[in-house]
Amino acid sequence: MPEDKILLAHGSGGKLSHDLIQKLFLPLFLNPFLEPLDDSAEIPNQKERLAFTTDSYVINPLFFPGGNIGRLAVCGTVNDLSMKGAIPSYLSLSLIIEEGFSIELLKKIISSIHITAEEAGVKIVTGDTKVVEHGAADQLFINTAGIGSIKEGTKLSGKNARPGDGILLNGHLGDHEMAVLSQREGFKFQEELKSDCAPLNDLVRKMLDVCPAIRCMRDPTRGGLATTLNEIASMSNVGMVIEEEKIPVRESVRGISELLGLDPLYLANEGKLIAICPPDVENHLLDTMKAHPLGKDAQIIGRVTEENAKKVVLKTLIGGHRILDMLTGGQYPRIC
Amino acid sequence: MKFVDEFRNQEIAKGLIEKIKEVSTRPIQLMEVCGTHTVSIFRYGIRGLLPEQIRLISGPGCPVCVTPNSDIDFAIALCRQKDVILTTFGDMMKVPGSTSNLQKEKAEGKDIRIIYSSLEALRTAKENPGKKVVFFAIGFETTSPTIAVAILRTKEMGIPNLFFLNSQKRIPPALFALLQSTQIKIDGLILPGHVSAILGTAPYQFISKEFSIPAVITGFEPLDILQGIWMLVRQIEKNRPEIEIQYKRIVKKEGNPLAMEKIEVVFEKADGHWRGIGRIPESGYRFKEAFQAMDARVFKVEVEPLKEHPECLCGEVLQGIKTPLECRLFKKVCHPENPIGPCMVSIEGTCHTYFKFYQP
DSSP, X not given: XXXXXXXXXXXXXXHHXXXXXXXXXXXXXXXXXXXXXXXXXXXOOOSSEEEEEXXXXXXXXXXXXXXXXXXXXXXXXXXXXXXXXXXXXXXXXXXXXXXXXXXXXXHHHHHHHHXXXXXXXXXXXXXXXXXXXXXXSSSEEEEEEEEEEEXXXXXXXXXXXXXXXXXXXXXXXXXXXXXXXXXXXXXXXXXXXXXXXXXXXXXXXXXXXXXXXXXXXXXOOTTHHHXXXXXXXXXXXXXXXXEGXXXXXXXXXXXXXXXXTOOGGGSOOSSOOEEEEOGGGHHHHHHHHHTSGGGTTOEEEEXXXXXXXXXXXXXOTTSOEEEOOOOOSOSSSOXX | OTTTGGGGOHHHHHHHXXXXXXXXXXXXXXXXXXXXXXXXHHHTTHHHHSOTTEEEEEEEEXXXXXXXXXXXXXXXXXXXXXXXXXXXXXXXXXXXXXXXXXXXXXXXXXXXXXXXXXXXXXHHHHHOTTSEEEEEEEEOTTTHHHHHHHHHHHHHHTOTTEEEEEEXXXXXXXXXXXXXXXXXXXXXXXXXXXXXXXXXXXXXXXXXXXXXXXXXXXXXXXXXXXXXXXXXXXXXXXXXXOEEESOTTTOOTTOOHHHHHHHHHHEEEEEEEETTTEEEEEXXXXXOGGGGGGBGGGXXXXXXXXOOOTTOOHHHHHTXXXXXXXXXXXXXXXXXXXXSSGGGTSTTSHHHHHHHHOOO
């Protein structure tokens, strides 16, 4: 029987598992840390502080315009490290595959993981594969964990925002959630809508190089901009005023949001970041962001305030004000 | 975005607010009938832009919110039948019945499917000939023509296994009942845009003629609403109540006769039961004789005894008598994850809108 489907035996640790590792994973991921194939990867001790994070990816559908679950699994973890100002170095890769999953699709996803890891300059140093019975998982789930090093002097935290600080965003909101949703529901657009899924570590490195005074960075993934800003406002015990007209949102995302009653400020992103910095450096930081391909549509979208502590106020398009609260209830499930 | 951005322009908004301030001389209360208006008013911070003497009150206009408990219980009883597939709009899933809701029933394995158009129910019925498919039909006049068309198609195509649990409501009789109960003073009505696109102005004439209250059929963008308010204030100040149309790009004086005709072929007027408010004469529909075979209410099912949360104020909120802030459950026990009353469920429910946007 030709092996075009994943069998339970591919995860059993026996011959088929061995073949899968040798033929599919190793040729792409091979590096000195992975190569011994011991139970753990051995990583040299570093003098700098380490950042360590993990995330699981259960997105449905697995392939969407602008990416797939593999690219997402690398970007998500790389971006979480980057938001601490860390330089991402090593990732683990753990797969939970449903029995019967297409090997062809798995190859595509693994290849995409490889390409994205190269793009981000990170190495896959350890991994695991489990296969579960049909129906016990939906096609493929991925977990990645990541380690990065934090340079001396970098000190990013959601607790650091101060009144007067500028709030910067690197581009259009909502592309990821809307691309996934439109793929799932079969919406069509005049302009092709793609997920913004991308590794942000290069942009972050350049931002920190020119502006080490950045106080805080976050990637507005699930819950969107509104939820992330609320988290920071709460952690730093400050208020924020955001200007609706400064927030970049694509026509197609706005259009479909209107139709479905969704708010782009709550839509998930996978290649966006919010940076908060002292007012005297904000324009310099904005220019740096705009010079990078992943920040060309960057904007200063608002300011940290002393009043309205722990609240985010939105100045609306017509000049009214309202509270921008956290996301309550889900918008849509399994978007990352 | 074309045809939308034009209606969210800050400069024009400022101009309209100035015009409202110029004509407004005394304290007034305006009611926005439709939940979509309530959301827009909060979303764009319109209350804060108006002079203090103009107070906006939210009305009964959310079809999810006014669906009575007993109908939710009936739908739950239906979906518990082994051979039934229940189809409905997504907003209905979380609406609390007496002891359960459709979301819980679905989690327990009942076959409940969310659809976006009533015609999808036809497809479900054709694909599942061995099952009885029930469409839980809610909505105001905006939705009723599409439901009527679905029923006509079902009959034309001879689909034997599709039934409709009808809980549709009519807006004008509800407004009549609201204005008749003198519990709150209403100086003007912001009438719903899309319901009126079907109805036109004729069914609203009693508002100005019998109650001497000005009313303006208004669109949903912020500039629509500001212009609608300005037109209302102007009528009030001149003491010349009539039914005006602000939303002229969508609403014609005569409404949509073709859509009305479809409704009239299938349904006749009947008393409607509104959650928290009660029975309102002629505010609902029942099937005409030729279509009664499709009425899901003929099913003999055991419906649980009716139970309402004694402290829920949805009834008063729907009538504009109380605001969600006056409800003891609001934000404490009742929130979007655990809605006690229906106004917290629908994204256009007044309690949900207050929860999301209102902070003192």
